[in-house]
Amino acid sequence: MSSLPRRDSICINDLVLTVPLLSGAVWPKALGQAALQPVLISLSIPHDISLTASSDDLSHSINYSLLCLRLRDSLNDKTAPLETLEDLSVRIFDILLLQSSSDAPLVSEAHLKVTQTRAPLNCKAVGVESKATSLPGNSWAADYVKHFCENLECSTIIGINPCEREELANCSSKHFHRAITPSLNFPLISIFSPKKIGKSSYQTLEALASYIAEETLNYLWNANPDPFLRAPFVSVGAAKPSAIVFASSSEIQIRRTYSDYPASFTRQFKSEHAHADRATHSVALALGSNLGDRLFNIELALRLLEAPPAVLGLGEDAVHVVDTSFMYESTPMYVTDQPSFINCACMIETSLMPLELLKLLKTIEITVGRLPSVRNGPRAVDLDIVFCAGAVIDTRESPRTELDDLEGELVIPHPRLAEREFVLKPLNDMIPDFIHPVLHQTVSALLAAVETGSMYKVIPFPQCPLPTNYVFPHTSVDVVPPTLTHWIYPSIHQPANARRTTSRAPRETRVMATLNTTPDSFSDVSPEEEISRVEPAIAAIRAAHPQLPISIDTFRPDVARAALSAGANCINDTGDAAEGALKWMTEMKKAAREFAVPVVLMHSRGDAGSNKDYSAYGYADPGQTVSEGVRIELGRKVDLIVKGRGGVRRWLVIVDPGVGFSKTLDGNLEVLRDAAAITADVSPRNPLAGYPQLIGASRKSFLGSPCAVQQGALVVRVHDLHEMIDVVHVANALW
Structure with missing residues (x-):
């Protein structure tokens, strides 16, 4: 019987900070002057505590005392003034998720709640809840942002009985707004809501709650100048303390968005859509x-x-x-x-x-x-x-x-x-x-x-090169070559034991044969010399095998272009993702885009025999530090290639964990032993999730290739072609 996936958390509840805020104070200062405000910080940090629990050793856990100390040292009465609670949330995520000059990030994912208790006069508290995850390149992204306003109290006519229609009754509401709106004017909401509610005279809490939600959505609509970035939903809880004698209150809870009020917001969109800013x-x-x-x-x-x-x-x-x-x-x-x-x-x-x-x-x-x-x-x-x-x-x-x-x-x-x-x-x-x-x-x-x-x-x-007499009629864009062939592989990752079942998806590992035209070091051969060796070899192979996929193994964009023009239709990019290599990566990306060819991106740190220290990833599970380093570093390289303007199509990218490159013997064994984890869909989100893998174990491929097949690799790169085809056939049959 399978167990539920574990999702442990380390939590810090209601850490008190005092920070200068330029807006939102209950007694605001003059324009441009900050007011010191107490805020409560609550954190929930996903972390598997099983190792700490079994060893009773705190070194395997997250030091929440250090987290609190870091936050209190960085955010206090001497901090530069902050405009809003959203700005405070950003500062906290920077402290938690970004790598400083000397320290690794404190955490990789965090749920944050910032509460201002001395908030607008009409409510108990306001605040912002958000969740963020670290990204490659020492950055992070927020997955969601939620604003809340608790216990907003006012008096209004509410009820169906005659006596309820004669006197004002106390009513409280809770607002939750999930929005792309950069910030929320809590004081303004706390003022307009009681005024509008006080003038209403609904008979039911249901109607009152719906009215509050619509008015709040209308405020959010008008607050955001771009109609395409309006994506909130509003949750409202409307309570009536005097409704039930033997209960503290009755309450209605609803959640609404623009589509729930088509008469109001669809019409507004149509009227604005012809005049909206570009x-x-x-x-x-x-x-x-x-x-x-x-x-x-x-x-x-x-x-x-x-x-x-x-x-x-x-x-x-x-x-x-x-x-x-x-x-x-x-x-x-x-x-x-x-x-x-x-x-x-x-x-x-x-x-x-x-x-x-x-x-x-x-x-x-x-x-x-x-x-x-x-x-x-x-x-x-x-x-x-x-x-x-x-x-x-x-x-x-x-x-x-x-x-x-x-x-x-x-x-x-x-x-x-x-x-x-x-x-x-x-x-x-x-x-x-x-x-x-x-x-x-x-x-x-x-x-x-x-x-x-x-x-x-x-x-x-x-198909490379283009067929003779090929006519491409669209002169405004780069020529799109016709398709030579395509590979298919399962869309859902399957662990090794799942592939043993009769219901498993069909899968096969391809073999890539390597012809090394530069047996000496690449760095010792000029681009012109490399082209003179590569170009005729590829042209000869293409002439003899018109339907065969051919890959060019190089880190030089000029060589890649010459090889593609000669008949190669895949680039095996062996360059590293260091700062000095970004220019080469940009040019290689342009070549791949122009020819619409697959690209193999390999993990490397420059010189294959150096840079083997992965201690920065010691936060990963035991036996996963090198794999985590590959995920993060190669993930950063993949994102640079795939995302943003001019990116290579995601479906054209194959990842190579770089066996034998910048890894110790134990590190190489770790990668081979658990290669499937490198592209697994794990939490926090893996930047390499779902990408097909190529594994090249070089002359040790009689061991590495079966491991790669067992781990679900799409391609193995080999030197001894005929012998290794037999090995891969056997491995495919076994796994």
């Missing part, structure tokens, strides 16, 4: 294709999306792709008598309004080759807007539940998202913690609830 906002798009060269169609659509001036005559910075998902092959839904689909998703930054973006997407569909067909039928490419930041949009004159006849109309979030694994799974690769603004569930929760089908990840290999 602020850049994030949009999630889903892409699919099941006709023709499906992989070519997807890449062409993305390149056209990134070149809107050529498509609609729009501005140069109208659209930028900033992240992509893995690519999947899925069986069709709804209309099942049609070819299988290639599905993926991307995140874009755009200044286009939603209907303008919709027009651009439809134009791209036609350009790629989509023709009118039956609903949910075959198509060359399909592009759908899934999320537009947190906006809830329905452009139809009379919003309705039916989803027919949407031509020219737009409904966001996509109305069928919750039932489509082929959309949720790609979204989960990029924004697993994004909360659906209508369903109020994260993308990962929606994916967990949907019935899973047969979806496999896909890695495409383009």
